[in-house]
Amino acid sequence: MTPVVQDFLTTFDRLTDSERLDLASEILKRIAYLDFPPLSDDNLVLISEEIFLQLDEEESAY
Incomplete structure (x- = not known):
């Protein structure tokens, strides 16, 4: 990220x-x-993992 x-x-x-x-x-x-290229399976897996890690962090805060 810049x-x-x-x-x-x-x-x-x-x-x-x-x-x-x-x-x-x-x-x-x-x-x-905008014309976005399709996401690869690898990209989808990485994005999913990041989302689940963020959700785990939020749940642990409760």
């Missing part, structure tokens, strides 16, 4: 819920018609 993207995400985390929803909506509108 420093610019990391700064963007840090700023996003500081926004109110309403601001986050507005921003997410705008980003989704802008990327809806």
